[in-house]
Amino acid sequence: MFPLPPPMRAALDAAAKAAQAGEVPVGAVVVRGGDVIAVAANAPRALRDPTAHAEMLAIRRAAAVLERDRLDDCDLWVTLEPCAMCAGAIAHARIVRLYYGASDAKGGAVEHGPRFFGQPTCHHRPEVYSGIGEREASDLLRGFFAARR
C-alpha cells in the first residue's frame, strides 16, 4: 500500500488531533504551488466559535499568511465533505481545487443537500475530487462518535 498524498496525510493527522481534543475529527490543509500554507483542525468547542470548522480556519490562516482575501492560486484538502458554510467560504476564497476524503450524507453540501457548487447562483466552482483517504477519514469519525455514545 502506498501513502496518501501528503496534504491529505496532514489533514488526517490534524483530524486525529481534533479527536484527542474532544472535537469532531475533521482536518484541512491549504496548498499553494506544492507548499502547505495552512493546516487546521476542527475546533468550535476549544475556540468557542461556531464557525471554527477545519476548512474555515485553514482558509483564514492561509489568507492571513498570503495577506490577501482571495486564495485563487490555492487548493484545499479536507478529510470530510464540506458543509454549506465551508462550501460558501471555498467559493468566496476562490479556491482552485477541492479534494476531500469521506462523503457526509448528513451535513455535506457538495454532493448532498444544497449541492452548493451546482447552484446557478454559485459564483465560483472549484474543481472537486473526493474519496482520497476516505476510509481513514470516516473511521476517525465513527470511532469518535462511538466513544461518546
Place this chain on the structure above:
Amino acid sequence: MFPLPPPMRAALDAAAKAAQAGEVPVGAVVVRGGDVIAVAANAPRALRDPTAHAEMLAIRRAAAVLERDRLDDCDLWVTLEPCAMCAGAIAHARIVRLYYGASDAKGGAVEHGPRFFGQPTCHHRPEVYSGIGEREASDLLRGFFAARR
C-alpha cells in the same frame, strides 16, 4: 415615518461605515434578550479574510462575548439576505431568529439559490423574517456599486 427596529438601525449604520471603508456595505447585529451583543460590518478586504462577512464577524464576536459556541438564545439582524456560508454559520450557531433587510437574488441562500434552511439536511432552521429596512439596505448597495463603475 417611524424609526426602524434598533438592531436593524445599528446594522444599517454598520453597513454605511463598511461602504466608507471601501467594503461592500452589509452590516449585522446579534441580539440577546433585548441587548446588543455584537455589531459588525462586512470587512473581507480590510481583514484580508474571505470569510469576514458581517454575519460571520457578528456571530464570532457574540460567541466570544458569551464564551460559548452556540448562540441558541440569540437573534441575528442583517441588512442583506445571507449567502450560503453565512446561512450555514447561522445554523451551526443555532440562532433563534433571523431578520434581514434586502433580498439578494445573486448571492442569497435563504430565499434564493440553495434555500439552505429548506434543505432536508439543514440541522437547524431559525425563524426567518425579511424586508425590514430593505430600501435603505439596497440603496446602500446600489450606491456603492454605482460609484465603482
